[in-house]
Amino acid sequence: MNASAKELAALLPPGFTLGVATSAFQIEGALDEDGRGPSGWDVFAAKPGAIVEDQSPAVSCDHYHRMPEDVALMKDLGIDSYRFSLSWPRIQPGGSGPVNPAGLGFYDRLIDLLLENGISPMATVYHWDTPLPLEEAGGWMNRDTAYRLGEFAAIAAAAFGDRVDRWVTVNEPATVTTNGYALGMHAPGEALMLKALPSVHHQLLGHGLALQALRAANVRGEIGMTNVYSPMVPASANPLDKLSAGLMDVAQNRLYADPVLLGKYPDIIRAATFFSSSFSPSSEDMDLISQPLDFYGLNYYMPTRVASGPGEGAVPPGMAEAMGDDLSGTPGAPFHIASFPDTEHTAYGWPVKPDYMAVALAEMAERYPDLPPVYITEGGASFEDVVVRDAAADRRIIPDERRLRYLADHIGTALEATRPGGAAESVDLRGYYVWSLMDNFEWSAGYKQPFGLVHVDFDTQVRTPKASYYWLQEVIAARRAASAAHVPGAAVGQQ
Ligand code: GBH
Numbered sequence: 158m159n160a161s162a163k164e165l166a167a168l169l170p171p172g173f174t175l176g177v178a179t180s181a182f183q184i185e186g187a188l189d190e191d192g193r194g195p196s197g198w199d200v201f202a203a204k205p206g207a208i209v210e211d212q213s214p215a216v217s218c219d220h221y222h223r224m225p226e227d228v229a230l231m232k233d234l235g236i237d238s239y240r241f242s243l244s245w246p247r248i249q250p251g252g253s254g255p256v257n258p259a260g261l262g263f264y265d266r267l268i269d270l271l272l273e274n275g276i277s278p279m280a281t282v283y284h285w286d287t288p289l290p291l292e293e294a295g296g297w298m299n300r301d302t303a304y305r306l307g308e309f310a311a312i313a314a315a316a317f318g319d320r321v322d323r324w325v326t327v328n329e330p331a332t333v334t335t336n337g338y339a340l341g342m343h344a345p346g347e348a349l350m351l352k353a354l355p356s357v358h359h360q361l362l363g364h365g366l367a368l369q370a371l372r373a374a375n376v377r378g379e380i381g382m383t384n385v386y387s388p389m390v391p392a393s394a395n396p397l398d399k400l401s402a403g404l405m406d407v408a409q410n411r412l413y414a415d416p417v418l419l420g421k422y423p424d425i426i427r428a429a430t431f432f433s434s435s436f437s438p439s440s441e442d443m444d445l446i447s448q449p450l451d452f453y454g455l456n457y458y459m460p461t462r463v464a465s466g467p468g469e470g471a472v473p474p475g476m477a478e479a480m481g482d483d484l485s486g487t488p489g490a491p492f493h494i495a496s497f498p499d500t501e502h503t504a505y506g507w508p509v510k511p512d513y514m515a516v517a518l519a520e521m522a523e524r525y526p527d528l529p530p531v532y533i534t535e536g537g538a539s540f541e542d543v544v545v546r547d548a549a550a551d552r553r554i555i556p557d558e559r560r561l562r563y564l565a566d567h568i569g570t571a572l573e574a575t576r577p578g579g580a581a582e583s584v585d586l587r588g589y590y591v592w593s594l595m596d597n598f599e600w601s602a603g604y605k606q607p608f609g610l611v612h613v614d615f616d617t618q619v620r621t622p623k624a625s626y627y628w629l630q631e632v633i634a635a636r637r638a639a640s641a642a643h644v645p646g647a648a649v650g651q652q
Contacts, residue, residue, distance in 0.1 A: 161565055162628055166635035168572040174277070174588025175633060176238035177231065177610065178535050180284035180328070182214060183597040185244060187221035191259035194250025197292030198285065201344035212603030218595055218613050221263065226620065228270045230611055231594065234626060235633035238277040240534060240590045241267065242284035242328065243317075245309055252288030253305050261316050268320050279323040279534075279590070281383070282310050282367050285333055285344070292345050297333065297356035297363075307366030314374035321378045325454050325534060326367040329385045330360035331413045342601055354426075354436050361416050365445030372448075383454030383534045384413045388516045392464035392495045401492030402463040409461070411524075418525040420447035452587065454534035455521065457567070460513035461494055468493035501559070504539045505606055509559075511566035515574035518581035530585040533571060537592035538563040539599065539606035542623065555612050555623040564591060564625060591629070595620060 169175075182198050201207055202214050220227055231239055245252065247260035264280075271278045283306055291302050310326065333343070338356040341348035364382045371380050387409055391402040404425075411423045420443050421427075430436040467490040496502075501509040514536075521528055538560050545554045568589050573579055575586040596609035604615055610626040613619075 162631035163635045165565060165569055165572075166632050166639060168569060168576075169632075169636050170572075171640070172587075173572075174237045174532065174590075175629070176236050176240055176277075176279065176588060176590040177234070177594040178240035178279075178590040178592050179220075179594050179597065180242040180281065180286075181244035181247070182242075182284070182286040183593075183599070184218040184220040184227075184595070185247075186214070186216040186219045188215055190221065191247075191263075192250060192257040193244065193247040193260060194252075194257075195289040196244075196246045196286040197289055197296060197344040198287075200289060200292070201346050204346070207346065208601055209603040209605050212598075212605075214598045216615075217598045218615075219618050223618065224263070224267055225270060227594065228267070228274060228276070230620060230622070231271075231276055232274040234610070234622075234630050235637075236276065236629075238279055238322070238588065238590070239271055239594075240279040240281065240323075240325070242281035242286075243313055244286055245283065245306075246286055246288040249309055249312060250288065252291035252302075253308065256312055264317060268317055272320060277322045278317075278320065279325065279532075280313070280317060280321045280378075281325040281328050282306070282313055283326065283363065284328040285337075287344070296345050297338065297359045298347075298349075298353075300355075300359050300362070303359045303363035303366055306363035307370050310367035311370040311374060314371050314376050318371070318374050318376035318378070321376065323378050323452070323532075324371055324376065324380045326371070326380065326382045327360055327364040328383045328454075328534075329456060330357060330364075331385055331409055333360060335409070336601075354430065357412055358436070358438055358442070361413070361446045362442055364417070365442070365448060368448055368450075369445060379451035381450045381452035381454050381529070381532070382417060383456060384410075384417070385456040385458070385535075386410055386414070386517045386521065387458070388460040388513050388520060390460050390462045390497075390513075392462050395465065397465035398463065398492075401465045404492070405461060405463045414521075414525070416443065416446045417450070418447070418453070418528065420444070450529045452530045452532055453521075453528060454532050455517070456535035456592075457514055457517050457533060458536060458538075459507045460497075460510050460516065462497050462508070463492055464495040465492045466490075468495060503559075503563075504541050505602070507538070509538065509563055511563075511570045514567045514570040515580045518571065518574050518584050518586070522581050522583045528584065530587045532587050533589045535590055535592040536564070536567050537608045539608045542596075542607055542612055544612065544621070553621050555621060557623040557625050560610075560623070561625040561628045564629070 250257055268278050334353050334356045336343035338347045338353035339350050389402040389406040391398040407423050415423050497508045540559045542555050547554050574581040575584045593608045595611040596607035596613045599606040612621040
């Protein structure tokens with residue numbers, strides 16, 4: 158037994174959830190099947206140059222046809238919970254109006270199979286695949302999309318509310334606004350910069366309306382929402398670097414978390430938009446956005462190092478290349494993302510900084526005194542994998558030690574930080590979901606950024622568990638062995 162797997166298992170508090178995460182558009186394929194309608198992402202991905210090497214999401218992991226095989230992989234892994242997303246254009250192709258029974262049927266079968274296998278379902282209502290008619294009507298720049306999302310949540314609640322254990326209303330509105338509406342790197346490909354602010358408010362309002370619909374339907378599961386959180390680190394003690402990091406912190410973190418957890422936008426946003434009548438959220442909106450949550454979902458991948466001035470590029474050169482976007486040399490940029498020195502980077506160019514997992518949790522605790530219980534709803538790393546043939550055993554081995562180490566260090570750090578005496582001891586951390594179960598369509602990076610515990614050969618659709626999968630399997634087995642050893646015999650059969 159791998160010693161570190163055993164050590165990590167010993168740190169897991171009772172009831173801690175270990176899970177894996179995916180999203181519909183990234184794994185399902187079958188975009189034209191059984192009545193699914195197009196999404197904004199279908200159209201965006203078909204534009205020449207939008208995706209690395211113009212790769213197509215049409216088939217991806219073919220999960221729509223191979224779902225039972227993928228659930229079997231989760232069962233063998235032994236995880237407690239699976240976080241997936243409901244494809245809005247599969248269930249409600251027009252984004253409003255009629256429901257597609259075949260779309261509901263797919264998630265019915267998925268949820269039932271998960272439950273039969275003892276895997277707790279966590280369903281994300283919105284993970285970026287806006288139905289095309291809504292995108293064409295302005296997408297998240299249009300307030301109406303928020304009401305449509307509320308309606309879609311009511312449909313999902315009626316269909317699955319009796320079986321889903323945890324709901325995430327909206328995933329990472331920051332990435333949708335920043336990449337989709339401000340910079341144009343994701344669907345719908347708009348580069349509105351600061352004028353993208355309404356897309357923030359409308360997504361958060363969509364969260365509030367979805368939450369309201371789920372509560373009204375009396376779903377049995379817990380309800381939360383998910384934001385990505387990246388601690389902002391000034392590149393130096395220079396006041397301009399500190400100011401720049403503070404602005405990034407507002408733009409990427411506080412802009413999305415403050416309204417949900419404090420019921421108001423950051424003061425600097427209100428000050429900056431004071432003269433703009435297009436951004437004056439009502440108190441009714443803010444009440445909807447800040448309704449109490451059963452849990453808060455946090456995606457943590459990395460910290461961001463920020464320096465003033467245009468620098469060499471708006472994003473570190475490695476990251477720009479990996480994403481297929483050349484943002485270098487943005488003229489007149491007031492600040493830029495700088496690399497961390499002497500740091501390992503993933504294939505994306507993202508810095509590997511497990512210590513900042515603890516910083517993220519500690520900052521959340523400090524900023525939000527009423528922070529509900531937290532699930533880390535995503536964490537993981539893309540590294541190029543090498544498939545090795547083990548001729549003797551006649552099998553393929555994928556020795557992804559760097560991914561394994563990333564996960565071990567980040568889960569371990571999160572657990573230590575939230576134990577009594579830890580840097581974020583007041584955070585009630587309930588679980589960690591690895592991004593991702595399997596290699597998949599990584600948005601504008603296509604199939605070039607593998608995050609999976611399971612390797613997918615996109616020519617043959619053959620799935621091969623990596624070393625990181627077997628490591629997590631060992632962690633879970635070790636936890637089970639330890640808890641079985643602690644069950645007092647006398648308690649057996651007692652109520
Ligand atoms: C998540 O996005 C998505 O939920 C998931 O679909 C995706 O596959 C996965 O992660 C892996 O990418 O604060 O300016 O430094 C995470 C995307 C990209 C969001 C980097 C935060 C940092 C922006 N993240 N970004 S900045």
